[in-house]
Amino acid sequence: MTIMQKKILLLSTGGTIASVVSDAGLVPKESGEQLINMLGELPYDITVEDILQLDSSNIQPEEWKLIAEKIFENRNKYDGIVVSHGTDTMAYTASMLAFMLQNINIPVVLTGSQVPINVVLSDAPDNLRLAFAAAATCCPNIYLAFDRKVMLGCRSVKVRTINFDAFESVNVPPVAKVTSDGLVFSEQNLSKNTRECTLNTEINPHVSLVKLFPGFDPKLLFAMVKSGCKGIVIEAYGLGGMNYIRRNMVGAVGELIRQGIPVIASSQCLYERSDLTKYEVGREALLEGAISARDMTSESAITKLMWGLGQGWDVHQIAEFFNTDVVGEVTIEKDDTLRVD
Numbered sequence: 324m325t326i327m328q329k330k331i332l333l334l335s336t337g338g339t340i341a342s343v344v345s346d347a348g349l350v351p352k353e354s355g356e357q358l359i360n361m362l363g364e365l366p367y368d369i370t371v372e373d374i375l376q377l378d379s380s381n382i383q384p385e386e387w388k389l390i391a392e393k394i395f396e397n398r399n400k401y402d403g404i405v406v407s408h409g410t411d412t413m414a415y416t417a418s419m420l421a422f423m424l425q426n427i428n429i430p431v432v433l434t435g436s437q438v439p440i441n442v443v444l445s446d447a448p449d450n451l452r453l454a455f456a457a458a459a460t461c462c463p464n465i466y467l468a469f470d471r472k473v474m475l476g477c478r479s480v481k482v483r484t485i486n487f488d489a490f491e492s493v494n495v496p497p498v499a500k501v502t503s504d505g506l507v508f509s510e511q512n513l514s515k516n517t518r519e520c521t522l523n524t525e526i527n528p529h530v531s532l533v534k535l536f537p538g539f540d541p542k543l544l545f546a547m548v549k550s551g552c553k554g555i556v557i558e559a560y561g562l563g564g565m566n567y568i569r570r571n572m573v574g575a576v577g578e579l580i581r582q583g584i585p586v587i588a589s590s591q592c593l594y595e596r597s598d599l600t601k602y603e604v605g606r607e608a609l610l611e612g613a614i615s616a617r618d619m620t621s622e623s624a625i626t627k628l629m630w631g632l633g634q635g636w637d638v639h640q641i642a643e644f645f646n647t648d649v650v651g652e653v654t655i656e657k658d659d660t661l662r663v664d
């Protein structure tokens with residue numbers, strides 16, 4: 324009896340995984356085919372397409388669109404898709420793909436490596452094998468697979484520059500882990516997708532992500548808006564606090580919102596949620612109309628803002644959008660009304 328092998332498409336985009344040493348430093352040169360050849364026999368029917376050959380520092384909204392279109396085009400021809408990608412912006416790409424390809428009907432798994440595949444002790448072969456296994460077995464969704472963990476793409480963050488455990492699933496457990504039992508799934512491997520997959524690559528990249536620091540001049544926010552910025556994510560302090568003495572960030576937020584610029588307040592802390600209702604410095608911002616990012620990653624918050632603005636939505640619609648769990652990117656608690664009374 325012949326067992327039907329799963330059909331998996333590898334879309335290769337470059338990154339360290341495909342890099343070689345050159346006089347100019349590491350540059351992505353290896354093709355997807357070369358990556359596959361380094362893995363030896365795999366129990367899948369693999370097709371390869373090279374769509375980009377970039378360090379992921381060069382991956383921007385134009386490339387997100389191309390990757391999303393390629394996935395959409397192939398979503399009914401394969402059982403799963405693996406996207407090889409540089410690690411530096413992989414969490415941004417994974418988050419944006421989740422918004423652009425809502426209700427995706429197959430597993431799409433991004434992976435890369437900290438060390439080029441042609442180096443003896445590279446992490447690339449393990450990461451690629453994991454990505455293929457995830458693409459063959461996970462529920463439909465956008466994932467990031469790295470260092471024996473499979474995470475929801477919109478919850479992943481790059482947290483290390485050198486060590487192999489470069490990514491973490493923030494505020495939710497990984498979807499699956501590799502143990503001696505193989506790929507072991509958590510309960511999260513349940514697909515919520517019941518609707519038709521849509522491709523919507525309309526985004527507005529004219530946004531800013533600002534990390535608040537003591538002494539930050541709120542006038543700079545208005546300068547950004549003057550230069551065309553249409554929405555701002557502020558990584559505020561702790562639960563979402565902002566200063567209002569001397570330099571009035573809270574007042575600036577209110578003014579921007581009255582001008583029609585959505586301002587999202589997230590936390591500089593990587594873990595756990597922002598909750599603007601707790602302290603006066605958060606409540607004031609909330610009263611001025613700041614929109615809470617709750618427990619979203621900054622990568623998800625900024626890509627969600629770009630996508631929402633791309634739909635032509637105003638401040639109220641963006642607030643509504645951020646109060647909605649669209650692709651698993653945010654935890655909305657049942658009675659989480661964020662009222663300040």
Ligand SMILES: NC(=O)C[C@H](N)C(=O)O
Nearest residue numbers: 338339378379409410411
């Ligand atoms: N490890 C990596 O892939 C880093 C590389 N600079 C990239 O993001 O393309």
